[in-house]
Amino acid sequence: MTFSLRPTYDEPRLAGLVAALRDYLDGELADYERERGITHTSRLTRADLEPVWRRSRELGFYGIHLPEEFGGQALSYTELAALKEEIGASGRVLGHCVLGDMGGPLRAGDILRHATEHQLDKYLLPLVRGERACCFSLTEADAGSDVRSMRTTAVRDGDGYRITGHKVFSSAGPFADFAIVVARMADGGGDGDTKPSFSAFLIDLDSPGCRVLDGATPMSGEHIESDIVLQDCFVPAANLLGQEGEGMRIALGRVTTNRLLHCPTVLGATRRALDLTLDRTRHRKVAGGQPLLALQSIQHKVADMATEFYAARSMTYAALAALDSGADVRTEAFMCKLFVAESAFRILDEAVQIHGKEGLTQGNEVEYLFRKVRMFRVLTGTSEIQKNGIAKGLAFLT
Numbered sequence: 285m286t287f288s289l290r291p292t293y294d295e296p297r298l299a300g301l302v303a304a305l306r307d308y309l310d311g312e313l314a315d316y317e318r319e320r321g322i323t324h325t326s327r328l329t330r331a332d333l334e335p336v337w338r339r340s341r342e343l344g345f346y347g348i349h350l351p352e353e354f355g356g357q358a359l360s361y362t363e364l365a366a367l368k369e370e371i372g373a374s375g376r377v378l379g380h381c382v383l384g385d386m387g388g389p390l391r392a393g394d395i396l397r398h399a400t401e402h403q404l405d406k407y408l409l410p411l412v413r414g415e416r417a418c419c420f421s422l423t424e425a426d427a428g429s430d431v432r433s434m435r436t437t438a439v440r441d442g443d444g445y446r447i448t449g450h451k452v453f454s455s456a457g458p459f460a461d462f463a464i465v466v467a468r469m470a471d472g473g474g475d476g477d478t479k480p481s482f483s484a485f486l487i488d489l490d491s492p493g494c495r496v497l498d499g500a501t502p503m504s505g506e507h508i509e510s511d512i513v514l515q516d517c518f519v520p521a522a523n524l525l526g527q528e529g530e531g532m533r534i535a536l537g538r539v540t541t542n543r544l545l546h547c548p549t550v551l552g553a554t555r556r557a558l559d560l561t562l563d564r565t566r567h568r569k570v571a572g573g574q575p576l577l578a579l580q581s582i583q584h585k586v587a588d589m590a591t592e593f594y595a596a597r598s599m600t601y602a603a604l605a606a607l608d609s610g611a612d613v614r615t616e617a618f619m620c621k622l623f624v625a626e627s628a629f630r631i632l633d634e635a636v637q638i639h640g641k642e643g644l645t646q647g648n649e650v651e652y653l654f655r656k657v658r659m660f661r662v663l664t665g666t667s668e669i670q671k672n673g674i675a676k677g678l679a680f681l682t
C-alpha cells in the first residue's frame with residue numbers, strides 16, 4: 285500500500301464505487317447540506333436525515349455491505365472500509381447517513397443474523413429500506429467499559445417481559461423508532477443459576493413505559509445522543525433477539541469486525557485534517573513572506589503526521605485483508621483501534637497547532653475534527669481496554 289491522500293483502487297468494482305461515492309458526497313449531498321444550511325453545529329432532525337437515507341438507498345449505498353437478498357452488494361470488509369474512509373475524508377456533515385451508520389443497517393450491525401421472520405418484517409427490513417431507524421442501548425451511567433455491571437433488568441411477565449432501567453449515550457436515539465436494548469435477566473441464568481444473564485430486545489420507542497430524553501452533548505457538539513428510560517416497559521416475547529441469555533453475545537457479536545470497521549472513519553477524518561493542514565502550510569505566509577511549509581520545523585511536523593497516518597492506514601487495511609481471508613485478527617483489531625485512535629489524536633493536535641488561532645476558532649473545520657477525533661480514544665472501547673485485549677492476545681501467543 286502506497287501513501288496517498290486520495291487513494292486509487294485497482295479492483296474495478298471498488299474503483300467504481302469509490303468514484304460514484306465521491307461524486308455523490310461532493311455533489312448532490314454537498315448541495316443538499318448547503319440548501320438546508322446544515323453545518324457541524326446544526327441540531328439535526330429526522331426530516332434532515334430521512335431524505336438522505338432514501339436517496340442513498342436509491343443510489344445503492346445504504347446497506348451496500350449487506351447480502352444481495354437485503355438489497356446490498358455483499359461487500360468485503362476491505363471494500364466497506366474504503367467507502368467508510370471516503371465518507372470520513374469528505375467532511376460532509378450527513379456522511380454518516382450514506383452507508384447507514386446513523387440509525388441504519390450499520391448501526392444494527394450483526395443483529396440481522398439473529399432476527400426472526402417477524403423481527404425482519406417489522407423492524408429490520410424497513411430499517412434497511414431507510415424507512416425506520418434504530419439506536420443501540422448498552423451503556424448506563426455506571427456501566428461503560430464494564431457493561432456487565434448494568435442495572436437495567438428484564439422480568440418475565442406472561443407472553444413477554446417488563447423492562448426497567450436507564451440507558452445513556454444511545455447514538456442516533458433522537459432519530460430512532462426502536463432501540464436494541466440489552467438487559468440483565470431478573471432471575472440470573474434461570475434454573476437456579478446465579479451467574480448474571482443478559483438478553484437483547486427490540487423495543488419500540490413509543491411503547492408505554494419508554495421515554496426518550498435528550499442525552500448529554502459530547503465534546504463534538506453533536507446532538508445525536510439520547511437517554512432511553514424504561515419503567516416497567518412491556519416487551520413482547522416476539523421481540524427477544526436470539527435466545528434468553530444470549531444478549532451480551534449478540535450485542536458484542538462481531539466485536540472484532542466492528543472494532544476494525546470504526547478505524548476507517550477515523551482514518552478518513554485524519555486524512556481530511558492532513559489535507560487541510562498541507563493546504564494551510566502552502567498558503568499561510570509568515571516571516572519574510574515565505575509560506576509556512578518553507579520552515580523546517582513545520583516540514584518535520586507534517587512529515588510526522590503523514591508517516592503516522594500511513595502506518596495507521598497500512599495496519600488497518602492489512603488486518604482487514606486478513607479478516608477477509610478468514611484469519612482470526614482479534615489481537616490485530618485491538619492494535620488497530622488503539623493505534624488509529626492514538627495517532628489520529630496526535631495528528632489532529634499538530635493540525636490545530638499548525639493552524640494557529642484559526643485552529644482554535646469555532647467554525648474552523650480542523651477545530652471540529654480535533655474534538656471529533658479526540659472522542660475515538662474512548663468510544664467503542666477505550667484505549668486502555670484495547671491494551672488489555674492486546675496483552676491477553678500476547679499471553680495466548682506465548
Ligand SMILES: Cc1cc2nc3c(=O)[nH]c(=O)nc-3n(C[C@H](O)[C@H](O)[C@H](O)COP(=O)(O)OP(=O)(O)OC[C@H]3O[C@@H](n4cnc5c(N)ncnc54)[C@H](O)[C@@H]3O)c2cc1C
Binds near residue numbers: 509669
Ligand atoms: C459520543 C458517544 C457515543 C456513544 N454511543 C454509544 C451507543 O450508541 N451505545 C452505547 O451503548 N454506548 C455508547 N457510548 C458509550 C461508550 O461505549 C462508553 O463511553 C465507553 O464504553 C466507555 O465507558 P465509560 O465512558 O463509562 O468509561 P469507564 O468505563 O468509566 O472508564 C473510565 C476510564 O477507566 C478506564 N478503565 C475502565 N475499565 C478499565 C479496565 N478494566 N482496565 C483498564 N482501564 C479501565 C477506561 O479506559 C477509561 O479511561 C457512547 C459514548 C460517547 C461519548
